Amino acid sequence: MIWNPSVECMDRESMRKLQSERLRKVVERVYNNCEPYRKRMEEAGVTPEDINSIDDIVKLPFTSKKDLRDYYPFGLLSAPKEEIIRIHASSGTTGKPIVVGYTKNDIANWNEAGARCLSAFGLGKQDVIQVAYGYGLFTGGLGAHGACETIGAITIPISAGNTEKQMLMMHDLQATALACTPSYALYLAESLEKSGLKDKMNLKVGIFGAEPWTEQMRKEIETKLGIKAYDIYGLTEISGPGVGHECECQCGTHICEDLFFPEIIDPETGERLPDGSVGELVFTTLTKEGMPLIRFRTRDLTRLIYDKCECGRTSVRMEKIMGRSDDMLIIRGVNVFPSQVEAVLCEVEEFEPHFFITVDRVNNTDTFDIKVEVKEQYYTDEISGMVKLQKKLAARLQSVIGLQPNIILAEPRSMERSQGKAKRALDKRKLQ
């Protein structure tokens, strides 16, 4: 079912018209209500009067993740605080999260986008959807939740973790769809297999996103769970899950482009690239009120496809995200930046900030190793002392990153020093 055919199947000219109208409004909004945006536009020599059509968007300056950190927490709001009804946050690089504020209309539009996703996956009132994304500041749980309620499905707000309970609810309530990260879906599939419950389930559809996953992974999950596994894409800054979604053709992610306008730029030069090129994905929110963002650089790498899809939707599609233009690692669904590790190492007395991260996937679970160098005065041959050090650092990193790494201690001055830009990580999953 197509949830909103009037926009999802709109001809391209009408879509451009709608986007142009909405762009004009949102630019006026940020210019008049958000000091940093007004300043940025003045520096670039553009005023709202210069923005007449969607093609004029290239005149506008970019917004980056750094801007969200610099103006943390409310500096980029374009609505009075009284109109904000919800906050979400993403992990951010320096421990300081990125905070986003939503008005009532923002939540309604986000739910609309989510509803389009779920109906493209063939879901509706008749379904029972288990939401196993984390609830809280992370947009996954509440984002999927809003989408489920909007389409009128029975929503199971179980949140992430507790696999035994997940299996029990899935079975007893005969859930027809599961929303979680693809890696957790695989873990659940294996747990179901082990428990002997697999054949007693009623699952048909997976709503999987929040981390990159390959076609191979899709096949594996589909086979193991006996379902259709669909990709859902989103990011906190732009709203959350539902910015884009696959359809029954599973041939690219349709973007809700009447709400979120996508562009592809060269990550080095910032120049807009011709249709079909691979580059960094940039979004402008076309209807947001609380914290609209203009030309937000996602750092996600992909390509846009403008051909009409066989499903009947005319909305632009993007290919599966190929990776990030920066060095962020997504480990077991959690964003990890080498700079977070560096910051912790600088704080913990016993270590030098020389380290190397290795991420791999063994038995379908991400491994996360960090090799670190111990300061000379703390290095001993005594095992118990070294184990204590390992534990101390692992606990500190866990509190900052939210994930426990395996610490490998290196002797003083044994690690390579870099002459130029340091290579901090090796992601072996990408080599597979």
Ligand code: ADP
């Ligand atoms: P956090 O930064 O706390 O993880 P976000 O949910 O905002 O919070 O992370 C958004 C990022 O997650 C996106 O920019 C993208 O890199 C990644 N992501 C989300 N959904 C997908 C998906 N379906 N495929 C690949 N990557 C995804």
Ligand code: ZN
């Ligand atoms: Zn389609």
